[in-house]
Amino acid sequence: MKILLVAEHHQGQLRPATRHAVTAARQLGEQIDAVIAGADLSAVAAELATLAGINRVLQLDTAAQISPEQLAPALVNLAADYDVILAAAGTLSRDVLPRVAALLDVNMLPDLIRIESADTFVRPTYAGNVQARVQSLDARRVLSIRAPAFAATGTQAAAPIETRSFAADASQPHSSWLAEVQPHSDRPELTNARVVVSGGRALGSAEGFDTLLHPLASKLNAAIGASRAAVDEGFAPNEAQVGQTGVVVAPELYIAIGISGAVQHLAGMKDSGIVVAINSDPDAPIFQHADYSLVGDLFSVVPELTARL
Amino acid sequence: MKILVAVKRVVDANVKVRLKADGSDVDVGAAKMSMNPFDENAVEAAVRLKEAGQASEIVAVSVGPAGAQDTLRHALAMGADRAILIDSGDVAIDALSSAKLLRQVAEREQPQLILLGKQAIDEDAAVVGPMLAALLNRPQAVAASQITVESADTLTVVREIEGGQQTVRVPLPAVVTADLRLNEPRYVKLPNLMQARKKPIETLTPEALGVTLSAHHRLLGVNEPPARAAGQRVNSVEELINRLRADTRVLP
Ligand SMILES: Cc1cc2nc3c(=O)[nH]c(=O)nc-3n(C[C@H](O)[C@H](O)[C@H](O)COP(=O)(O)OP(=O)(O)OC[C@H]3O[C@@H](n4cnc5c(N)ncnc54)[C@H](O)[C@@H]3O)c2cc1C
Numbered sequence: 001m002k003i004l005l006v007a008e009h010h011q012g013q014l015r016p017a018t019r020h021a022v023t024a025a026r027q028l029g030e031q032i033d034a035v036i037a038g039a040d041l042s043a044v045a046a047e048l049a050t051l052a053g054i055n056r057v058l059q060l061d062t063a064a065q066i067s068p069e070q071l072a073p074a075l076v077n078l079a080a081d082y083d084v085i086l087a088a089a090g091t092l093s094r095d096v097l098p099r100v101a102a103l104l105d106v107n108m109l110p111d112l113i114r115i116e117s118a119d120t121f122v123r124p125t126y127a128g129n130v131q132a133r134v135q136s137l138d139a140r141r142v143l144s145i146r147a148p149a150f151a152a153t154g155t156q157a158a159a160p161i162e163t164r165s166f167a168a169d170a171s172q173p174h175s176s177w178l179a180e181v182q183p184h185s186d187r188p189e190l191t192n193a194r195v196v197v198s199g200g201r202a203l204g205s206a207e208g209f210d211t212l213l214h215p216l217a218s219k220l221n222a223a224i225g226a227s228r229a230a231v232d233e234g235f236a237p238n239e240a241q242v243g244q245t246g247v248v249v250a251p252e253l254y255i256a257i258g259i260s261g262a263v264q265h266l267a268g269m270k271d272s273g274i275v276v277a278i279n280s281d282p283d284a285p286i287f288q289h290a291d292y293s294l295v296g297d298l299f300s301v302v303p304e305l306t307a308r309l
Numbered sequence: 310m311k312i313l314v315a316v317k318r319v320v321d322a323n324v325k326v327r328l329k330a331d332g333s334d335v336d337v338g339a340a341k342m343s344m345n346p347f348d349e350n351a352v353e354a355a356v357r358l359k360e361a362g363q364a365s366e367i368v369a370v371s372v373g374p375a376g377a378q379d380t381l382r383h384a385l386a387m388g389a390d391r392a393i394l395i396d397s398g399d400v401a402i403d404a405l406s407s408a409k410l411l412r413q414v415a416e417r418e419q420p421q422l423i424l425l426g427k428q429a430i431d432e433d434a435a436v437v438g439p440m441l442a443a444l445l446n447r448p449q450a451v452a453a454s455q456i457t458v459e460s461a462d463t464l465t466v467v468r469e470i471e472g473g474q475q476t477v478r479v480p481l482p483a484v485v486t487a488d489l490r491l492n493e494p495r496y497v498k499l500p501n502l503m504q505a506r507k508k509p510i511e512t513l514t515p516e517a518l519g520v521t522l523s524a525h526h527r528l529l530g531v532n533e534p535p536a537r538a539a540g541q542r543v544n545s546v547e548e549l550i551n552r553l554r555a556d557t558r559v560l561p
Contacts, residue, residue, distance in 0.1 A: 067448070068439070068449065068451075069442075069448050069449065072443060091470040091471045094435055094439070094452070095439065095449075095451055096439075097436075098404075098436035098437075098438075098439035099439050099440065099443035101436070101440065102439075102440035102441075102444050103443050105405070106405065107403045107404055107405040107525035107526055108434070109526065110434050110435065111433065125335075125432055126326050126335065126430070126431055126433070127433065128534060129325060129326060129533070129534070130328065130531050131532050131534055132528060132531050133528070133530050133532075134527065134528055134529065135526060135527045136525070136526045137524055137526055138525050138526070174448050174480075175448045175450055175477040175478065175480075176477060176478045177476075178465070178476040178477060180470075180473060180475045180476070181473045181474045182473035183472075190472075191471070219561055220559065221561075228489075231490075238454070238469055238490060239470075239473050239474075244433065245347075245428070245489055247471070252557055252558075252559050253553070253557050253559050270537070273557070274556055275537070276549065289540075290537075291540045291541070292540060292541060292552055292553070293540055293541070293542050294542075294546070294549055295542070305549070308546055309550065309560065
């Protein structure tokens with residue numbers, strides 16, 4: 001079983017999720033090569049080479065913002081030597097791997113949470129209300145895994161790095177990167193934080209997030225999450241949305257504040273270690289998915305919690 | 310600009326699905342079915358482009374059982390001009406096969422823009438859009454929260470990515486998938502539904518489109534995720550902190 005792991009990096013850093021994808025790859029087999037594509041890769045490629053389980057790093061030196069349309073054919077060329085093409089679920093895998101699968105004439109199985117054997121996997125469907133066991137019948141398998149479902153791999157003595165030539169095909173119709181807004185934050189990344197403090201509609205305003213959630217998150221070195229309602233109301237930025245259509249997180253501690261607990265929200269946080277819910281409605285559904293339930297008005301509970309920590 | 314918009318019939322977002330007693334699959338049974346919410350955003354985007362004079366015709370297409378006619382009627386009531394049902398029968402169709410069927414329709418219709426929802430809320434896979442784009446060798450923008458027509462052959466799309474937003478220029482013809490934040494889909498009123506009855510729905514089969522469907526994976530079974538052990542009420546902030554200190558190492 002030969003595995004090609006597609007590594008993801010961002011702003012000069014290897015995405016933490018890649019470490020989790022290596023663990024998933026190791027459950028499939030021992031022959032794991034990692035491919036990384038982009039510009040100025042030397043530092044990230046060197047880091048990738050030290051992830052325990054990687055035999056070899058293939059470095060594709062491309063333009064800084066290589067389009068998915070141009071990257072996919074290059075990965076398809078590499079794929080000829082592998083049985084499995086695998087990445088962590090994330091922006092890169094959502095953009096590129098379905099294209100790779102289609103060009104290889106295989107289906108893609110995304111967001112795996114368990115690997116049972118070389119061809120049998122478990123993935124959540126219906127907003128996480130269902131877990132489906134699926135067996136791939138394709139000779140080559142294109143997969144993505146959910147990082148929170150697999151541990152991060154450790155480190156090893158660096159594996160060799162080989163540079164592979166990459167020539168973007170200019171005649172390939174492709175999208176072009178124009179700009180990116182990535183709000184800078186001193187907080188941990190939402191998908192990788194040990195603690196997440198999430199707010200819902202009940203926060204009432206962006207100011208509510210600023211004055212109530214941010215101080216609590218600072219005390220706990222937590223990332224800030226939000227329900228869709230809070231995002232839609234403009235209380236929190238889009239990228240903070242936790243759930244079926246936002247980010248999936250599984251921190252050691254998840255604190256849901258003024259969030260009702262709709263299935264679409266639960267889909268993004270229900271595998272968290274300890275869940276705390278703070279809600280004024282004793283019958284709020286979120287309490288059925290919480291380890292600790294505190295019935296109360298968030299406007300008094302949250303400041304008290306922050307003060308006592 | 311001609312727009313092809315793909316819509317899927319799924320179990321309504323408010324229904325909690327049940328599993329068949331033998332665990333073989335989800336029991337869709339008599340559950341309320343609706344248009345996949347993201348596809349509603351895609352249809353809404355198409356209709357707004359037409360209302361703004363930037364689109365000439367909207368063709369809605371669905372791969373699914375005969376019942377997907379209802380979903381297409383909904384698209385027509387929202388403002389699509391005509392519809393195509395690719396009747397795949399009652400068997401579940403995988404993403405690659407759906408993309409292959411949609412490709413055939415796209416080759417026949419030659420749309421400048423193909424819109425789809427970024428994911429369907431049943432499979433939650435989010436792969437059909439980029440697969441279709443690859444099969445057609447077209448550029449893509451996945452998870453669009455804003456679409457601007459810059460010229461007859463270029464779009465600017467803002468898309469939702471991990472940690473923020475990204476803006477891309479997309480030459481047409483192209484494939485764009487819709488995020489929920491793209492727009493607020495309109496409510497369909499009775500008169501719209503009545504009018505939609507007069508609009509044509511063409512039915513095609515995979516055979517007629519020259520696509521042989523082969524199975525790429527097998528569903529071995531389904532189960533519910535393990536439930537969290539029953540939690541506890543805490544009566545004060547102090548009690549909460551004491552519990553968390555005992556259970557976790559993350560408190561300061
Ligand atoms: C296709 C689809 C996808 C979706 N994707 C997502 C997703 O990814 N993520 C997501 O979160 N949602 C998603 N949703 C929306 C989801 O269904 C809910 O509408 C949403 O999660 C509700 O957000 P909320 O809990 O903040 O708001 P509400 O449901 O309005 O809940 C507010 C809660 O605050 C409590 N409250 C009010 N005042 C106070 C107070 N003073 N103190 C304490 N508590 C108080 C109330 O009791 C209530 O429980 C999706 C929906 C659809 C249809």
